[in-house]
Amino acid sequence: xxxxxxxxxxxxxxxxxxxxxxxxxxxxxxxxxxxxxxxxxxxxxxxxxxxxxxxxxxxxxxxxxxxxxxxxxxxxxxxxxxxxxxxxxxxxxxxxxxxxxxxxxxxxxxxxxxxxxxxxxxxxxxxx
Numbered sequence: 001x002x003x004x005x006x007x008x009x010x011x012x013x014x015x016x017x018x019x020x021x022x023x024x025x026x027x028x029x030x031x032x033x034x035x036x037x038x039x040x041x042x043x044x045x046x047x048x049x050x051x052x053x054x055x056x057x058x059x060x061x062x063x064x065x066x067x068x069x070x071x072x073x074x075x076x077x078x079x080x081x082x083x084x085x086x087x088x089x090x091x092x093x094x095x096x097x098x099x100x101x102x103x104x105x106x107x108x109x110x111x112x113x114x115x116x117x118x119x120x121x122x123x124x125x126x127x128x
Contacts, residue, residue: 001025001043001124006113009038013068013075013111016040029123038064038115039122045106053101054127055110060096064115067099071108083116098127 002022011019025041032039057065062082069077079091079099087093091100114122 001030001041003030003122004040004042005032006038006040009036009115011038011040013066013070013078013113016113017042017070017111029121031121034119036117038113039120041112041114041122041124042109043124044109045101045126047106048101048128051128053105054092055099055101056125056127057097057099057112057114058123058125059121061118062097062114062116062120063118064113065097066113068111068113069102069105069108070111075111076108077102101126 003025004016004019004022006016022042030039030041055067060083063084064082066078066080068075081090081097090097092098112124114120
């Protein structure tokens with residue numbers, strides 16, 4: 001995974017993908033602390049056996065969490081949530097933020113945008 005700081009929180013997913021300055025995530029999570037910036041994470045997903053998979057974002061204090069699945073043609077699917085969203089508004093009703101993984105997601109990648117006025121810990125986990 002790589003990360004990019006969006007200090008004015010104005011980048012679109014396509015602009016973020018094209019931006020230079022991406023840095024590797026050194027540990028199992030990105031912990032930028034208390035900042036008003038948005039942060040983007042991007043990465044490739046492994047090829048997985050047929051089945052239903054989810055990506056988990058376990059830090060629920062995020063004001064905004066957007067996940068974009070993309071391929072060679074651009075963004076193919078987007079899910080948005082955040083701490084103000086009710087369980088009914090989330091992609092899946094759960095105490096953490098869960099995002100369905102589309103079939104053939106390994107042919108493209110995943111792009112995550114998070115924003116919060118609180119401290120941030122950004123980690124994605126794959127559920128099967």
